[in-house]
Amino acid sequence: MHARRPATLASLAAELGVSRTTVSNAYNRPDQLSPELRRRVLETAKRLGYPGPDPVARSLRTRKAGxxxxxxxxxxxxxxxxxxxxxxxxxxxxxxxxxxxxxxxxxxxxxxxxxxxxxxxxxxxxxxxxxxxxxxxxxxxxxxxxxxxxxxxxxxxxxxxxxIDDHAAITKIAKRLISLGHRRIGVLCMRLGRDRNDSFVSLDRQRSAHFHVQRTRLAGLADTFTAAGVNWADVRVVERFDHSQASGESAAAQLLDADPGVTAIICTSDILALGAMTEAKRRNLRVPQDLTITGFDGITEARRVGLTTVRQPxxxxxxxxxxxxxxxxxxxxxxxxxLETELVDGTTSAPPRTAEERWFGP
Amino acid sequence: MHARRPATLASLAAELGVSRTTVSNAYNRPDQLSPELRRRVLETAKRLGYPGPDPVARSLRTRKAGxxxxxxxxxxxxxxxxxxxxxxxxxxxxxxxxxxxxxxxxxxxxxxxxxxxxxxxxxxxxxxxxxxxxxxxxxxxxxxxxxxxxxxxxxxxxxxxxxIDDHAAITKIAKRLISLGHRRIGVLCMRLGRDRNDSFVSLDRQRSAHFHVQRTRLAGLADTFTAAGVNWADVRVVERFDHSQASGESAAAQLLDADPGVTAIICTSDILALGAMTEAKRRNLRVPQDLTITGFDGITEARRVGLTTVRQPxxxxxxxxxxxxxxxxxxxxxxxxxLETELVDGTTSAPPRTAEERWFGP
DNA sequence: TATTGGTTCTGAACCGTTACCGTCAGGCCA
DNA sequence: TGGCCTGACGGTAACGGTTCAGAACCAATA
Incomplete structure (x- = not known):
């Protein structure tokens, strides 16, 4: 039943007629006492139900919690x-x-x-x-x-x-999309602060985000696309507080409702990207022909569906x-x-359709 | 830098000219001292870099580790x-x-x-x-x-x-297979002891297994199939030490090599069952037409592939x-x-093919 | 005026252990 | 025989708090 602590190192020592030090040594430094005495100590401990030195007291004394x-x-x-x-x-x-x-x-x-x-x-x-x-x-x-x-x-x-170098990592994605020809993009990101904002993100909120990783990735995207001639202020960024595929779905929906003309959705996590893919399918948008979607992390599930992403260890x-x-x-x-990151070229990224293709099919 | 512990409750008390009790109360029982003094205590603590009561010492005294x-x-x-x-x-x-x-x-x-x-x-x-x-x-x-x-x-x-009631739970599976007509079965189970035995399991080893869950499930199968007229000693049980899909694959292979005539493979976990399905596919055995496979647990992945299993919460x-x-x-x-368990009828179980069907197709 | 009651703070015991140093007996060597 | 070393064990002092029974003080009540 282990009801109440019956014995301590001190009571054991008293019972044996030896010092507490010796009992302590019996447990911690067998070489410091004779085998015979040690045997007696351990045996008496068992008899009295002494469970061995108390871990908390030991931690206090040794200043190690383990x-x-x-x-x-x-x-x-x-x-x-x-x-x-x-x-x-x-x-x-x-x-x-x-x-x-x-x-x-x-x-x-x-x-x-x-x-x-x-x-x-x-x-x-x-x-x-x-x-x-x-x-x-x-x-x-x-x-x-x-x-x-x-x-x-x-x-x-x-x-x-x-x-990792989040800025450099997401830049790999950004450059790839730019070289594919994407200029009209949207972004899905995880929460940027402790407050809930399941909606679009202002430039100010992007810059003052309290989650380092998200802030840095957004900055990487902004820098790279700006350098490619995109006006970042025009790029819609949608934030979600909860990190789930459902969030990715609804965020993608919000983005596509606001701007059906985006050719690529960049997500700051694979989970969000997987959700976005579900939403794309619901809208009969083919990935990557009609819409490019990218993730971040390189989780197993992403590999399975061939997501274009950045793998981090x-x-x-x-x-x-x-x-x-x-x-x-x-x-x-x-x-x-x-740690190093690596761009994973999947099957969810491709050049955007031309305006002509959009109307007349590929 | 948090180099060395600079202050303790006692040193703080000394600095303030109050008792240790008072400092302790400032942290733990704000109502036990005047707001003014409490403010002074906390302020001095901050000034001296006192991080608050040491958790280990507190645990020792209160006998609570949290x-x-x-x-x-x-x-x-x-x-x-x-x-x-x-x-x-x-x-x-x-x-x-x-x-x-x-x-x-x-x-x-x-x-x-x-x-x-x-x-x-x-x-x-x-x-x-x-x-x-x-x-x-x-x-x-x-x-x-x-x-x-x-x-x-x-x-x-x-x-x-x-x-859970492992015996009753696996009996649900066993009865279902029996009612479908399966009599020639094989079993894949997880490790039964601390020693590695990646092979067939003797009756003795089954009975003396040290993992309660596995032992009980095997006993449930043995009891139920014996009651249905199956000679349990003839039923091959394959054990795997590592619990992985790869183990399920190799165990299924071992089983099917030894007895290609089994009509059903019962696995004591979904993971093993998923591996068994991979092996079945490799052998061009259709599930469930050629081979019934069942699992145990009801994990997400099992639901996705429609595995017949027992769900446990x-x-x-x-x-x-x-x-x-x-x-x-x-x-x-x-x-x-x-806790309760529930039989999940999936798409991996069906009546066994008759001997005729085996030779001439369905 | 004496009693009561409440607030604020103190003193001392206690939680169970280990670190550090000291003691003591016995053996070895010169 | 004396000095030194070694193995075996003991004593004391922390380790850093919390708790509980009161002490001191002051205001309010009878």
Whole structure:
């Protein structure tokens, strides 16, 4: 029944007539006492039901918790739905596992600003994954006196960082579409701030977005298309708070309703792109003949449908974050890791139809 | 830089000329001191870089860690690959989240019997998910003086439990196949013990399997088919250590090589069944006309391909486990939760072809 | 005036362990 | 015989908080 804690290291020591130190050593440093005594200690422990040194007390004394905290501002369960987040989690878990460290998922209620849970987590360090840069939980983590690694976040002074070059990555997509001939495009992006705005995005909101990744990708698109002679102010960008295929569908619908003339929809995630493809099919728009659609991430599902996208090594990101954090003691280590991305040419991108083709068929 | 811990509650108190109690109250019981003093405390804390009460020390004193431990004997990352395990994890995470509890994934190296990590986890309770009944980690968890909930495990005296009736569930499949007319069947199952046996399974090994779920499902099949006049000793059961579609493929191949005459392959998981379907296709066996294939779990992918299977509420299992654990203080609570399962008739099951049809076509 | 009650703060005990250093006995060597 | 070393164990002091029973003070009530 494990009712109440019956024995402590001290009571065990008293029972045996030895010091607490000796009992402690029996568990932690077998070489520090005679095998015979150790045997007696362990045997008595079993008899009294002593479960071994209390992990919390040990942590207090040794100043090691044996666990890494993970902060995701989304509902914890979000991480289990989104393939990219999942792969990141897996990579991080692998790194923790091989270092014998636990992985402590910090519970966060995105509505209430529940900073307390960050302060309550007994961990040796934090990994922060893709939270808005003005998130109070992030601030709470940074205020804790433990090493931290941020991922898909803006740089923070003195904090290790893992990520990709989002600007360069999305530029690969943009350049490809430009070279195919696309000039009239639309964009679907994930949420840009903690407030919900399921609609078009003003230039101002684009620039002041609090999600680093989204802000940077939009900036990359703006820069590249502007350089190609497109007036970015005319490009419609549709935002969705929830990250799901359904969001991609409705966002694509909103975009196509507003401007049926777009020849390409660029999405800042594969999930959104998959939704957009569903919406295209509903409208009898053939992809890529009638409409080009691109994604971002390179998730398995995207590969299956042949989505044109940018693949990023999400699992490696998780691994890298873990290694960076757990190797924090190493001197002169690299403080920032930027992973490579790769353009994946799929079957969802093609040159736009000419005006003639639009009317008379290909 | 968060270099070294500069301040403690005591040093803050000294700086302010108040007692430690007062500083503690400033954080935990704002009503216990004047607003003015509280403001001074918090301000001084900020000035000295005091990050608030140390979570580990607090845990030691309050005997609450604010986290739930999760033990999966598989590699931690396994949980992120297997859809069923994932859904369970999500459900558990949801329950933790709504209770404001962290979720601490205990790192376990399945090779080395690394019990230490179980003892090191500072948690208020454990959830144990689908580990072999002779697993030393399970024993280690049970030796800890904290509440525990086991899931998909055999009953343990005094320990809460969540699960389904595996025997009844697989019997639904068995009866369906029997009523369709299948008598010559084969079975694909997941690993039955900690040792690797990627081959046929003896009756003895079936009965002494250490994974409760697999053992029970096999027993259910044996009972039901025996009652239908099938000599169970003649039924080939193929085991695979790794749980993957590739395993399902190779296991199905092994089975079909040994007995090309089977009319149905019953799998104890959807993943294995999906692999079996791939192998069937490779052999130009039409499903279900030439071969019936069934799964177990009811994962999304199974629904997509129309697999005949038994759906179990995996996410709810996770939620239930969390609630049971976190509501442990409630008196007279239910100590065991058994969730319902449902037979899903898909398009992968049909009556067996007659001998005549086998030779002359349908 | 004495009592009551409420607010604000303090003192001391306690949570269970490990780090650090000291002690002591016995053996070895010169 | 004396000095030194080694193995085995003990004592003390943290580690950084929370809690509970009161003390001190002041205003209000009987």
């Amino acid at each position: 666990a890494v905290g993970l902060l995701l501002t989304e509902n914890l369960s979000y991480a289990f739905r989104d393939p990219a987040a999942l792969a990141f989690l897996e990579g991080l878990a692998l790194a923790c596992e091989s270092a014998g460290q636990g992985l402590h998922l910090v519970p966060v209620n995105p509505q209430r600003e529940d900073i307390a849970n960050v302060h309550r987590a007994g961990v040796d360090g934090f990994v922060v994954y893709s939270v808005p840069d003005d998130d109070p939980h992030l601030a709470a983590v940074l205020s804790r006196p433990v090493p931290t690694v941020v991922c898909d976040q803006p740089r923070v002074e003195g904090v290790d960082r893992v990520g 999400v699992l490696e990101k998780g691994k890298a974050a873990g290694k960076l954090l757990l190797g924090a003691a190493e001197a002169n280590r690299q403080r920032e890791i930027t | 986290a739930v431990g999760l033990l999966l004997t598989e590699n931690l990352s396994y949980a992120f690959r297997d859809p069923a395990a994932l859904a369970f994890l999500e459900g558990l995470a949801l329950a933790c989240e709504s209770a404001g509890q962290g979720l601490h994934l205990v790192p376990v190296n399945p090779q080395r019997e690394d019990i230490a990590n179980v003892h090191r986890a500072g948690v208020d309770g454990f959830v144990v998910y689908s580990v072999p009944d002779d697993d030393p980690h399970l024993a280690a968890v049970l030796s800890r003086p904290v509440p525990t909930v086991v899931c998909d495990q055999p009953r343990v005296e005094g320990v809460d439990r969540v699960g 995996v996410l709810e299992k996770g939620k239930a486990a969390g609630k049971l654990l976190l509501g442990a203080a409630e008196a007279n609570r239910q100590r065991e939760i058994t």
